[in-house]
Amino acid sequence: MHDYPKPGALPVATVSDAMDRFGVADGIRPLWPGAQLSGPAFTVWTRPGDNKGLHAAFETIRRGEVLVVNGGGDATRALIGELVVQKAKALAIGGIVLDGAARDVAELAELGVPVFARAVTPAGPWKTGPYLIGSTIAVGGVPVSPGDWVLGDDDGVAVVPSGRVAQVVDGARTLIEGEAERRAANQRLVPRD
Ligand SMILES: O=C([O-])CC(=O)C(=O)O
């Protein structure tokens, strides 16, 4: 298992800044306030609106891995809901990121599993496939390979290629130190009369 920073340890915005501001999954939002995730990607590429591949993923996904799904950006069918997320919780995965939609959002917040998605709809999924597990995919226009570092917070989701994690973490920590100085300078400001 990769040893990535814990959820919330580094802001997604700062990690993206440390990648020259690249790496953010466009249009993917947390489904409840305060949701945070961090872990290695487990990838699924599915036919839009079809969740057979997600059920297949739950046969092999490991504790702490983040289920990342390219659902073609489809907003018309929910790929997950309360029942799928119960499975995710029982298996102690790190969370779920969907380039697609979800439903049962009140229950997702109660379950406390961090879920990020493009859309919410009450319409349920098809369950016939096809799908691919473990390939390089895209979420919100960002490439994701198995094992890449995926992190999410209230601002959204970023993906760091596995080979760049150490460098990006160092860069983010340096940026955080610089931000502390700017914060202190802001606090010294006084109104100009
Ligand atoms: O029916 C589905 O596959 C999606 C859903 O609502 C659930 O997981 O609760």
Ligand SMILES: [Mg+2]
């Ligand atoms: Mg449901």
